[in-house]
Amino acid sequence: MQQISGGITAPKGFLAAGVCCGLKTVGNDLAIIYSQEPCVAAAVFTSNRFQAAPVSVSKQHLASASAFHAIVANSGCANCATGEQGIRDAQAMAEITAAFLNIPEDSILVASTGKIGTFLSMDKIKAGIRDALSTLNKEGGLAAAEAILTTDSVPKQVAVKLVIQGKQVIIGGIAKGAGMIAPNMATMLAFLTTDAMLSKELLDKMFRNAVNSSFNSITIDGDTSTNDTATILANGASGVVLNESDLDVFQAGLNHICLELATMIVRDAEGATKLLKIHIKNAPNQDMARTIGLSIANSTLVKCALFGADPNWGRILCAIGNAGIDIDLGDIDVYVGQMQLVKNSCAWEFDHAEAHRILSMNEVELTVDLKQGDHEAVVLGCDITTEYVGFNAHYST
Amino acid sequence: MQQISGGITAPKGFLAAGVCCGLKTVGNDLAIIYSQEPCVAAAVFTSNRFQAAPVSVSKQHLASASAFHAIVANSGCANCATGEQGIRDAQAMAEITAAFLNIPEDSILVASTGKIGTFLSMDKIKAGIRDALSTLNKEGGLAAAEAILTTDSVPKQVAVKLVIQGKQVIIGGIAKGAGMIAPNMATMLAFLTTDAMLSKELLDKMFRNAVNSSFNSITIDGDTSTNDTATILANGASGVVLNESDLDVFQAGLNHICLELATMIVRDAEGATKLLKIHIKNAPNQDMARTIGLSIANSTLVKCALFGADPNWGRILCAIGNAGIDIDLGDIDVYVGQMQLVKNSCAWEFDHAEAHRILSMNEVELTVDLKQGDHEAVVLGCDITTEYVGFNAHYST
Structure with a gap:
């Protein structure tokens, strides 16, 4: 395993963008991660029984679709405790993106982080999505990492290169942290990408393993947010379909990415010195x-x-x-x-x-x-x- | 129900004392509560799986004895994480008291609060017990309340008068609080007395009811200490043996005492403003x-x-x-x-x-x-x- 530069756009076939659409007072606040090739997806969501609207919508999409193309995420508003309107708004984030890209709505996962109990400004979201889609590129990972930050002091991204079946397989990831988010609770968001190919069941199992010993093994203040989301897209662009004998290597890479991102989150915890x-x-x-x-x-x-x-x-x-x-x-x-x-x-x-x-x-x-x-x-x-x-x-x- | 002045010495037949034996750098640090008449006792202890030595010893005594005469408690040392020596020291607190009073060792309950991981100075304890026994008196409740304090800013005591079967029944109590105790965790101690008479089973049940809606319904920082102890002695000196029809009145009195003490504890929480x-x-x-x-x-x-x-x-x-x-x-x-x-x-x-x-x-x-x-x-x-x-x-x- 070799740690390489870059994050979610390091694996083949993934583009990303982060733009400023005005949900936060300063900085990027809307991110899109995109793969033209259909992806297998897995995700782990908050255990809080209050779940934000994007969590509900992403869960529905994961249940109904078998191929995924994009993740759309915003900071500056958690879209939580927003009732039916919040669900419609989260769905609209996927619909707008799907319409521009001409792909099915449920091939898109959504996430939000920021203030609880306020509604998304859908005009800003729509403009931001259009803007992000027009700037999707191979170096867009860092801008996307910036666009999901709230009170984090630094963007968080990491990538590793594995050699499997003599070929190069890359896993990348970005995350935002668990410092407290003004004015509400922290959200832990993590988005991973890989150009390996494997079944949904296997990806799900391996991702849960990695999450348990990383994102589920960190704590800032014991409060699990309503919006926590960790998800991974695998597009197979490396040409490597994982065999039984490759799983240990891939799991080690996945664990490394998740633990690195989790460690960055704790290091950047608000007010923490140690x-x-x-x-x-x-x-x-x-x-x-x-x-x-x-x-x-x-x-x-x-x-x-x-x-x-x-x-x-x-x-x-x-x-x-x-x-x-x-x-x-x-x-x-x-x-x-x-x-x-x-x-x-x-x-x-x-x-x-x-x-x-x-x-x-x-x-x-x-x-x-x-x-x-x-x-x-x-x-x-x-x-x-x-x-x-x-x-x-x-x-x- | 009428709230009256005094605490644990307000009920008939109870004497108490609080003295300074040098375990703390300043103030009273050893308390004895005593009834010449044998008492029925009930107690609730910490749910922390680490239990201090006095908790273990008091549990043994509650299991083996049917009549109780005294509670001996110290501040300035929690006698916790002290191994076999700690158990011997907690037993010695009871033995020394029993020898002076010529009563069985297991008729005495013990409690400690203060620093964890240090041994009791048994010379000081012995001198303190002798001193306290020589000063036991009807007005000693406040001194006892002072002797169990650590970082509390004020002593905590309360008493109520009930009329049952046309006679006066009194319940009194003292407590120490759940501000953090330098240098370790808080201990919640509460000692109640009453001159009513009732069975051990009934006292146990009614006391647990009262504790659940009071001491078990407060929190300072979510850390349950290793030494938490709430106990009640009933000596029957009022001449009133509770009937089925008296239980509601007595339960209300018990609830009132426990809730008042619990509220005082939270009000006095270290550093808290609200x-x-x-x-x-x-x-x-x-x-x-x-x-x-x-x-x-x-x-x-x-x-x-x-x-x-x-x-x-x-x-x-x-x-x-x-x-x-x-x-x-x-x-x-x-x-x-x-x-x-x-x-x-x-x-x-x-x-x-x-x-x-x-x-x-x-x-x-x-x-x-x-x-x-x-x-x-x-x-x-x-x-x-x-x-x-x-x-x-x-x-x-």
Whole structure:
């Protein structure tokens, strides 16, 4: 696997564009990703029971269509809590694009991010779609990555080149992050493309695997947004149809793209100063490991301690105990970097100054050894800062 | 029901004391509550799977004994993550007290709050127990309430007088709060006393009812501590043995004490500036209502918005959708005070300046009408402030 430059337009056969149509006060706010060749698609959506209109519409299209050609996404408005009008507007985003491209409506997936409870300005959307379609190009990936940002400070894109059956297969992706979005909750959007060909079932399974250990293993503040969408299009333009023996290589590439994008999202979390990488080792199974990791990463107290570089391991044990996991908690070791803080779930002598130094770095690795199984998971989180609270408090809708 | 002055020593036959034995750097830190007459006891403990040593020991005593005489509690050290030594120390707290009073060890319940991962100084504890026993008195309730505080700013006590069978029955209580405890997590301790007489089974059932709608319906930061303990002693000194027909009156008294103490805890939450009272109406059942209320109260985004008095209702819908409750979310109304913010889960025109004014008050009432059933619950929460984050970050263990 080789990481290469570019994002969603790195794989063969994909064009993209990002344009400014006035939904945000500044910057690109409408993105289109397009493949002339029909694509197989897979997607994972928010687990929040409130779902934004574009999530509903994209789900319908994924259920009804077998070939996909484009993703249309906007920032600046989440089109959520907008009722029937919101559904009509999300459908119209697909209809307008389909009419211009002369393709079926349900071959298009839609996504939105931004303010909740406001309606899309469809005049702006229509003009933006026309503008984007007229500028679709092979270098448009970065402009598209910019067009889905809200309070993110940097665009996020990555691509890898794999060699499969002696040929070049590329996977690319863009994402927008989970800093809090003024004035509402974060949306995690990720769009991936690949020029490999594989069945819908296989793409779905492999994409879910990759999402579980990346986008589903990160947390900023524990609030799952109403608009979260991760989707992948595979157009087969590489000429490679994946065989059984190619799956490990492709899965590794997919995992790499998703984990890189997920890491970029956490690094760019609003107000955060530190990335926390939690490694849960020797768990009875991977789900338990991830649940425990997320419980630690979501603990406000752990996040405060991380902000202050305080080796306050009692908060870590407390969060493990609150994870709702039915395992023995009597024998846990906790390390920060290489330094042991807890042995067999009990206090352990360590150098507090050195622990403080390790916790002061902008990337902190925490290891929890449960000693009861051989499964593991890595979860990414961040600190909570006074800046985060201030930002999310003092914006008035 | 009449609220009267005093706390745990208001009911007949209870004495208490609070003394300073040096576990904290300042103030009382060891409390004893005592009844010469044998008591029936009930208790509810933390749901955290990490349990402090005094929790384990008190559970053992509740299982083995049928008559209880005293509660011994200290602040300044949680006696948690202290292994076998911690268990021996918690047992010793009971043994020392029992030896002085010439009563069985298992007639004594123990509790600790304070720093996790440090051992009790048993010399100080022993001297403190002797000191407290020599000063037990009818006005000692307040001193005991002071002795269990950590970062609380005020002692918390309340008592009510009921008339049952023409006689006076009193219930009293003290509690310590759920501000964050330097340097570790909060502990919620609540000790109640009553001079009514009733069976262990009935006391247990009625106490759990009261705890569910009070201490189990509050949240500061979603972290359940390792030491949480709520317990009640009933000594029958009023001469009143409760009949079936008296239960409603007694339950109302018990509920009142628990809810008053729970409200005091939230009001005194560290760094918090506002009490948030969430009323979930017309739910399919009470558990669902409470779960939804707690999901809102625990949302960092909702807490930030409350801090900033921002009528950011999208965060409320998002938290409802994240509660993991399988109900229809299409028809929800949300009010702050009397002002409607959301109608049928959609955006609704309201006066933002007026909503901001309501949210700026130090007690905010939020009503969520689910319109699918006739059950309800009230949950108490608070805002998250820059002060909270700063305090809990910059304490270095």
